[in-house]
Amino acid sequence: MRKRLNLRWKLMLWYGGVLALVLTVFGTVTYLMMRYHLLQRIDQGLHEELSDVLSEVHRATTSDGLKEMLNRRFGGHEGFDFQVTRSTGERFFANPRLIDKALPLPNSVTVTDSPNYTTAPIESGRWRIVSTQAQGPDGSLTIQVGRSLAAFEHESRELLLTFLLAGPLTLLAAISGGYFLARRALRPVQSMTQTARQISAERLDQRLPVANPDDELGPLAETLNHMIGRLERSFTEMQRFTADAAHELRTPLAVIRNEAEVALRVPRTGDDYCHVLENLLEETDRLSNLADQLLFLCRQDAGISPQVRSQMALDDLLRDVVGNMQVVAQDKHVTLSLAENPACPLMADPRQLRRVFYNLIDNAIKYTNESGRITVSNCVTDGQATIQVSDTGTGISPEHLPRIFDRFYRVDPSREGDGHGAGLGLAICQSIVRGYDGTIAVESTLGNGTTITVQLPREPLVSG
Numbered sequence: 001m002r003k004r005l006n007l008r009w010k011l012m013l014w015y016g017g018v019l020a021l022v023l024t025v026f027g028t029v030t031y032l033m034m035r036y037h038l039l040q041r042i043d044q045g046l047h048e049e050l051s052d053v054l055s056e057v058h059r060a061t062t063s064d065g066l067k068e069m070l071n072r073r074f075g076g077h078e079g080f081d082f083q084v085t086r087s088t089g090e091r092f093f094a095n096p097r098l099i100d101k102a103l104p105l106p107n108s109v110t111v112t113d114s115p116n117y118t119t120a121p122i123e124s125g126r127w128r129i130v131s132t133q134a135q136g137p138d139g140s141l142t143i144q145v146g147r148s149l150a151a152f153e154h155e156s157r158e159l160l161l162t163f164l165l166a167g168p169l170t171l172l173a174a175i176s177g178g179y180f181l182a183r184r185a186l187r188p189v190q191s192m193t194q195t196a197r198q199i200s201a202e203r204l205d206q207r208l209p210v211a212n213p214d215d216e217l218g219p220l221a222e223t224l225n226h227m228i229g230r231l232e233r234s235f236t237e238m239q240r241f242t243a244d245a246a247h248e249l250r251t252p253l254a255v256i257r258n259e260a261e262v263a264l265r266v267p268r269t270g271d272d273y274c275h276v277l278e279n280l281l282e283e284t285d286r287l288s289n290l291a292d293q294l295l296f297l298c299r300q301d302a303g304i305s306p307q308v309r310s311q312m313a314l315d316d317l318l319r320d321v322v323g324n325m326q327v328v329a330q331d332k333h334v335t336l337s338l339a340e341n342p343a344c345p346l347m348a349d350p351r352q353l354r355r356v357f358y359n360l361i362d363n364a365i366k367y368t369n370e371s372g373r374i375t376v377s378n379c380v381t382d383g384q385a386t387i388q389v390s391d392t393g394t395g396i397s398p399e400h401l402p403r404i405f406d407r408f409y410r411v412d413p414s415r416e417g418d419g420h421g422a423g424l425g426l427a428i429c430q431s432i433v434r435g436y437d438g439t440i441a442v443e444s445t446l447g448n449g450t451t452i453t454v455q456l457p458r459e460p461l462v463s464g
Contacts, residue, residue, distance in 0.1 A: 007189075008182045015178040020171055027163040035156055039128070042147055043117055046130040049080045049145045050115060057084075057134045057141065066137060067093055085142040092141060103144045106131045125150050188217050192224070204232035252283040259283075314344040314353070314385055314456075315378060321357045322376055328362070333370040336361070339377040344385050346458065352432045359425040360389045360452055367450070368393035384438075384458055390451040396444035404442050405430045429454075 056073065060066035070093045074082045077095060083103045084093040091102065104120050116131045129146040192208045199206050207228060210221045263276040322338045329336035357376075364374045372392045379386040396404065403409050408423040433440045437457050444450035 008179070008186055011182045012175060012179045015182075016171065016175040019174050019178075023167050023171060027167055031156075031159060031163060034159055035152075038152055038155065042128050042149075042152060043130070045080070046117070046128065046145050046147060047115060049077075049082070050130050050132060050143065053082060053084070053143050053145065054132070054134055057136055057143065060137050063092075063137050079147065081146045081148075083144045083146070084136075085144070087140040087142070092136075103127070103129055103146050105142060105144075119149070122146075122148075126153070128152075188212075188221070192217075192221055196224075199228065204228060204235055252287045255283045256280055309347045309349060312346055312348055312350045312353075314346045314348075314387075315341045317350055317353055318357065318376060318378055318387065321354060321361065325358070325361045325365070329365050329374065332365050332368070334365055334368050335371075335373045336365070337373070337375055339375050341376075341378045342380045344378060344380045344458075346385065346456065348436055348456070352435075356429045356432050356454065357387070357389070359429050360454075363425060364389055364391040364393065364450070364452075367391070380458075382458070385456050387454045387456070388451055389454075390449065392449040395446040395448050395450055396442070397446050401442060401444060405440070 053070070053074065056069050057066060060069060070082070070084065074080075074093075075095050081098050081103070082093065082095050083091065083098055085105060086092050089105070094102070101122060103122070106116060106118065113133055118129050118131070120127055120129055126149045127146045128149055129144055131142060131144045134141050134143055188209070188211045191211070195206065195208050207225045208221045210218055210225070212218050213222065259276050259279050263273060268276075318341055319338060322336060326336055361374065361376065368374060368391045374389070374391045377388050377390075379388075405426050407427040430440050433454055433456070439455045440452065442450060442452050
């Protein structure tokens with residue numbers, strides 16, 4: 001399998017490729033612009049010299065006078081060469097450097113009164129020539145000024161050579177610097193990688209180093225640290241949940257084992273065996289209820305608990321639940337009443353919501369003293385339904401409120417094993433309510449009672 005390049009090499013290659021493209025475009029544009037401007041300067045010099053020749057042609061009155069003036073003024077001119085040709089093709093004037101060679105005459109079609117610039121090869125080099133026509137003392141003349149492009153070509157070659165040498169050297173130096181910078185910039189990633197390799201389920205207390213919280217890697221490291229923190233809390237809760245579940249299961253199993261051992265130790269009457277079987281059945285029911293609760297929470301956590309949403313009336317459901325719990329409240333000599341309860345259609349599973357409010361009212365009855373009062377109310381707005389279960393019971397201490405919805409958590413540990421449940425009721429309520437995108441909160445004052453508020457969206461989204 002072909003090995004892929006690491007991020008450092010990818011960054012360096014991308015950086016080198018982009019820089020090479022930039023240098024190539026910059027060098028090409030600069031080279032062409034320099035050649036253009038040099039050629040423009042040559043053309044400007046040719047134009048000035050042509051203007052001087054034309055001024056002499058226009059002032060001359062005789063051919064001999066014109067030739068004498070041209071010889072005197074342009075015969076020894078440096079840098080430019082001059083040629084004047086009659087309309088018959090006879091060369092009227094040429095400076096000494098053009099004695100052995102001649103500037104090529106332009107086509108008669110292209111020669112006009114306006115200057116015409118051309119580039120033409122002469123012997124072993126290229127020349128820049130400007131041509132025009134003017135009226136001389138004895139007829140039409142073709143006036144040409146030329147200049148060799150040898151110096152221009154030499155300067156162009158030197159410029160091109162400079163770019164060809166400096167470009168690769170600059171690119172090599174930039175790529176080397178880019179590799180060094182990429183290696184240095186990715187050094188925190190290597191540090192985070194080494195630390196992450198050392199983190200395991202037993203060492204979730206470690207965190208990734210954050211060299212600079214303000215750069216691009218800082219938020220990544222902080223995000224990963226937050227994720228590790230959440231994993232640590234999840235593992236801690238899982239371990240506590242497992243320990244609590246084992247403890248809850250051990251108690252009824254120990255009771256069942258003890259009852260069976262005592263029953264088998266000595267012969268007993270039928271009534272004694274019936275009593276033992278009743279105790280065993282009671283503990284078995286407790287185990288079965290605990291197993292159902294644990295299975296429900298596991299399915300909720302995994303997101304595989306079926307949610308059958310249908311149109312239902314929340315007000316009718318609350319009325320039925322309160323009516324059914326009246327018997328339990330009367331046995332405890334507690335007043336249970338349904339206050340405000342307007343009509344409230346809702347898309348939800350009636351069985352799950354019944355479980356929520358049965359648990360909440362049952363808890364309120366358990367922790368409300370005789371002659372106490374429990375009130376259930378429902379407030380409906382356009383966006384949500386707010387249900388409150390308020391009691392005048394013993395209340396909850398402030399230090400217990402943050403953990404009231406934790407699994408297997410009991411406010412009063414002395415109640416453990418007294419048949420009041422395994423501490424999963426409120427956790428199940430919270431799981432169900434959150435499944436409908438709702439919220440559940442508790443407010444309590446020690447000695448003055450507790451109020452639990454459930455808020456459910458009026459039109460919760462139906463998952464596809």
